[in-house]
Amino acid sequence: MTVRTRIKEIIAEQAMLEPDQVTDDATPQDLGIDSLGLVDSIFAIEEEFDISIPFNANEPGKSDFDITNMGTIISAVERLVAQKAA
Secondary structure: OOHHHHHHHHHHHHHOOOHHHOOOOOOOOOOOOOHHHHHHHHHHHHHHHOOOOOOOOOOHHHOOOOOOOHHHHHHHHHHHHHHHHO
8 A cells, every 4th residue: 555545545534535535636625624633634644654744733834744735745744754764
């Protein structure tokens, strides 16, 4: 299973959707994920991949972690996983 596939599964579970409904251009809001749901998803992703995501839940706009859409989230996590593996 790829990192991308597992991230989509985690986000889909939070949004109560099927993983194929989690598209790269979908925003968390498009998927029905509120701020608490996003934080829960980020914690689940951190736990799954044993990484630390630089996300500030209190000020997401000032975070180094881009949550614009699923594609940016997935790409950022893939980079963190690759950095950890290196």
